[in-house]
Amino acid sequence: MKSKFFIKGVISILLIFLSMYLIDVFVTIPNNVSIKVNEIKYSFKGKIIEKFAVRNTEPTHLKVLIKYDSIITISPNPDLVDVAAVGDSLYKPANENYIFLSSNGNIKKFFYTKLSYETRSNKNFPREWRNKWLDSSMWDSSKEIN
Structure with a gap:
């Protein structure tokens, strides 16, 4: 009986984490990257x-x-x-x-708009813009650009 509840609990936790992951990947836009791209366009x-x-x-x-x-x-x-x-x-x-x-x-x-290095590195940020307008990122100290 205890193993049945344990399995249901583990499955429930996995479903919660899977749901959170899917929401993060398909619903949210990290750092409003799409908004920044539209502002630039x-x-x-x-x-x-x-x-x-x-x-x-x-x-x-x-x-x-x-x-x-x-x-x-x-x-x-x-x-x-x-x-x-x-x-x-x-x-x-x-x-x-x-x-x-x-x-x-x-x-x-x-x-026009501040660009964090995280925004520049995001997959939704155009690759040809990644090293442009570096003065708009001078406030950000985490210089990680892919």
Whole structure:
């Protein structure tokens, strides 16, 4: 009788671990890699209409008017948000992790989003991008790229 309960217990534990593994592999996206890839692929050109924070902090997000009638919300590199002002223009080229800020005739270049070395090493991160835009990873101390 005890061996029957033991076998059922072991099988239950194995099924729980198998379920957790399958959820991790097929449902979750490690470190939001797909989001980072989409941010890099996306391009836009527009004017900053608002700086704001989603929490009680300094501004972390920007609302950008593009094509006279569309508004997008972005959360770029914090260095960009710090120096940007309402009315400044932004240009984000497709397939680049850079964004250009035009303010009073001056153009400044920033990396668009931080890329951890774990993100760069992820199988879903394009191989041709792995050694590009290294300035966007300088904050991460774990330099492991495959």
